[in-house]
Amino acid sequence: MFRVLNRYDEVFQIEMDGWCFGVTNYPGEVSAQVVHRIIRLLASSFQTAIEHNVVFDILDLASKFSVAARCLVHEQEIAYSIIAQLPNPANLHEDQQCVLGMVIDKVEQRYPGVLETFYKRWQIGAREAA
Amino acid sequence: MLRFLRGEPHSVVNVNDMEQNKAQQHHHEQQHDAALRDDLTWTQYITNLAANKLAPPKSQTSKVLEDFLSRLSEELYEKGEGRIRERLGGGDGASDKDRAFQSSDVGKEGSVSPIGLAAANADTMTLEQPLVGQQEAPQLTMATAKMESFSFSGNQDLARPTSSVQQLHQEIIAGNRWIDVLWQFIAAHQKRLVDPERLGIEPSERMDIQVELIRQIAASYDKLGMLTRLPDSLSEARELKVVDDIRTMALVYVTRSLMDVASPSEIADDNDETSPKKRQSIEFPRSVISPYEGIQPIEFDPMELLVNV
Incomplete structure (x- = not known):
């Protein structure tokens, strides 16, 4: 296991709980678009978490967001949306790639085929960047 | 069959x-x-x-105002000549002429501007949206430009000795009509609580104030349009507003959590540089910082702008 840097796991946990709290307690209607927009906003947090060796549970996070959004968005959809925001492994160090692998592995076990789907996507991204 | x-x-x-x-x-x-x-x-x-302060759909703004103005233009110059003559014959011209002279005094040294008067009474005047000064406005909308040509044409015509009085009157009346309609439109739709009557401003001076305010409103639309990063789509703007509200609640939660987490002894340890229990500093992710960071807010005093007009 890799050592978490700068206690970032706590920060990440508080931040995610904060967003879930916001979504849960928002008085108006929370649409699927809003949930996906929030996930997109969290892209930098996911990247920072991986850079700080935090192996976070995407399924748990997706489930929390889904419940917070009154189950308007299925947790699988949220899980895929989160993975789509993860950084391209080509831009990460070896340790960080390993952390990313551990993060995705939990989702792959639950929803087989995720890794393949995103691997293709990352390859295209890397090719475009080159 | x-x-x-x-x-x-x-x-x-x-x-x-x-x-x-x-x-x-x-x-x-x-x-x-x-x-x-x-x-x-x-x-x-x-x-x-x-x-x-959502993004103003500029195209929509200018479209509506231009439609209004073009319709009025048709009405006043093509179909409404009789009405103008009728109004001219009705004896309203003298007061309009006086009004034109009054408006020509605006801006001269020593003259009391109606805007200044409004500013003096402005403690009773509430604006829902800050006004932007005309000198700061990068460009005025077409509506304002057209309006200017009408509302201030009195000054130009007075400076020209060859212009006929009737033409001058027609322009003044047309200008008044346009301003009235625009004013009604803005007052109805924007729910502004600017009421010259309540402020005790003379009817002859109201027009100048209305012109200035309409001009400033138009300028503020442009200013907002330039500064905002929100897209034109209203649904998307609404969505962003929801996300912003949720973000605020998330920040409240984060602040509260952090306050709850630290006990007095922990805070004392943190403040003590030599303490072995001093906790490592933690960095907040960028996502909790406002995406509007880096955009300078417009800081101005509406009162000052009104006085300087």
Whole structure:
């Protein structure tokens, strides 16, 4: 296991709980678009978490967001949306790639085929960047 | 009957006509719906603008104002000549002329500007949206430009000795009419609480104040349009507003959590540089920082702008 840097796991946990709290307690209607927009906003947090060796549970996070959004968005959809925001492994160090692998592995076990789907996507991204 | 026997559908023409009529009716309905939708969008935008400073759909703004102005132009210059003559004959011209002279004094040294008067009474004047000074406005909308040419043409005409009095009167009346309509439109849609009557401003001076305020409102639209990063789409702007609200609640949660986490002894340890229990500093992710960071807010004092006009 890799050592978490700068206690970032706590920060990440508080931040995610904060967003879930916001979504849960928002008085108006929370649409699927809003949930996906929030996930997109969290892209930098996911990247920072991986850079700080935090192996976070995407399924748990997706489930929390889904419940917070009154189950308007299925947790699988949220899980895929989160993975789509993860950084391209080509831009990460070896340790960080390993952390990313551990993060995705939990989702792959639950929803087989995720890794393949995103691997293709990352390859295209890397090719475009080159 | 022969047609029928030959197998020709004699009612084909009628059916086609009916279909055409149906299609036309459907088209009209669609147009009506689109117009209604535009109206609704516009009203919603106006009501949201002051409170949320959402992106003004500039095209919509200029479109509505231009429509108004072009319609008025037609009415006043093509169909409404009789009405203008009637108003001229009604004895209103003298007061309008006086009004023109008064407006020509605005801006001269020593003269008391009606805007200044408004500013003096401005403690009773509430604006839902800050005004932007005319000197700061990068460009005025077409509506304002047109309005200027009318409202201030009195000054130019007075400077020209060759201009006829009747033409001058016509322009003044047209200018008044335009300003009145625009004012009504803005007052109705934007719910501004600027009431010159309540402020005790003389009717002859109201027009100048209205002109200035309309001009400033138009300028503020441009200014907002330049500074905002929000897209033109209202639905997307609404979505961003929701996300912003949720973000605020998330920040409240984060702040509260952090306050709860640290006990007095932990805080004491943190403040003590030599303490072995001093905790490592933690960095907040960028996502909890406002995405509007880096954009300088518009800082101005509406009172000062009003006085300097």
